[in-house]
Amino acid sequence: MRNTLKNFAMGACAILLSGNFHLASADTSSDTEILLNWAENTYPSYFPTHQVTQNIDPWIFRHYPDTGIYAGINKNDGNVYVMGGPWGDNPAIISPLTDLIAQINNSGGNGGISACNTASAPAGMTYTQSGNVVNVTTNGRCIPLPTSNGFCQIPQQSSASGISILTTSNITSSAINGITITIPGIPNPFQSLVNNFASGKHCTVNAPAESTNLIVNSDICFDITNALGSLPESIPGILTITPPITFALKDTVTSQTVADCFATDAETIYNAFTNEVWIKKDGSFEKVN
Known part of the structure; x- marks a missing residue:
């Protein structure tokens, strides 16, 4: 397998994956998304700009018109193929998809999403993309609460x-x-705390085109025991504490194009080109960096 990957990279490199995520077993479609996202992130000279995955039986593939390259999986034999550019006019077999996914899981790579910066995503969080829909999951496990709610x-x-x-x-x-x-x-104040963590409106100036009309679905669970600090003892009839304390969340983040972020009801604004950030305070936006 090591030789397979080495030859793959040296022979004009191309189509696979890597990420700081411990990916759970997935079906062919989701594994293909991970693989092709990795290819885009790792070898942009061959797979420039994020492309929509197409499905024409028995193929699941993406086409990169800038380079004329096709990359995908044949569902009948489970193998990864590339065609075009240095691979010529006929599909060239690379390796079984399962072997490549296993190698990625063991090595830790970047199977992130073109429209998302997942570099600081916590271990145990998995990303897949189909068209303009990104799915984020912790695969039914509860992971430590991250410092940011921007998944x-x-x-x-x-x-x-x-x-x-x-x-x-x-x-x-x-x-x-x-x-x-x-x-x-008396409502549970901790429920309000975690709901506030997840909710809100945010606006991005100079966003990438891939973010237009993006939909992000999250199905995640966090262990928030340490985040809550020192907890009081259980009080019979009033307060019951049975660690670990976990927070499960399902939400959908939708995106819409606007003329001016500063004319919206966003809580924060981020300029993706200058890296500037503003926070709404007393009805107006205040620059914080």
């Missing part, structure tokens, strides 16, 4: 795109387990 951070851009994107988070469901307040009429 699809827009990467800094090398030039000004002139595109402004407003994102809105809509919580589908949320549940906190391990801590319960049983006083009638």
Whole structure:
């Protein structure tokens, strides 16, 4: 397998993956998304700009018109193929998809999403993309609470795109387990805390074109025991604490193009070209860097 990957890279490199994520087993379609995202991130000279995955039986593939290269998987034999550019006019077999996914899982690579900067994503969080939809999951496990609620951070851009994107988070469901307040009429304050962590509106100036109309679906769970600091003892009839304390969340973040971020009701604004950040304070935006 090591020789396969070495020859793959040296022979004009191309189509596989890597990431700081411990990916759970997935079906062919999701593994293909991971593979092709890795190819785009790792070998942009062959796979420039994010392309939509196409499905024409038995092929799942992406076409890169700038280089004339096709890359994908044949569902009948489970192998990865590339065609065009240095690979010529006929599909060239690379390796079984399962072998490449296993190698990626063991090596730790970047199977991130073109429209998202996933470099600082916590271990255990998996990203896949199909068209303009990004799915983020912790695969049914609860991982330590990250310091940021931006699970699809827009990467800094090398030039000004002139595109402004407003994102809105809509919580589908949320549940906190391990801590319960049983006083009638008093809501669980920890539930409000974690809901505020996940919700909000944010706007990006000079966003990449891939962010236009992007939809990010999250199905994640966090262990927030340490994040809550020192907890009081359980109080019979009032407070029940049974660590670990976890927070499960399902939400959808939608994006829309706007004329001016500063004319929106966003809570924060980020300029993806200059790396500047503004936070709304007392009704106006205040620059913080």
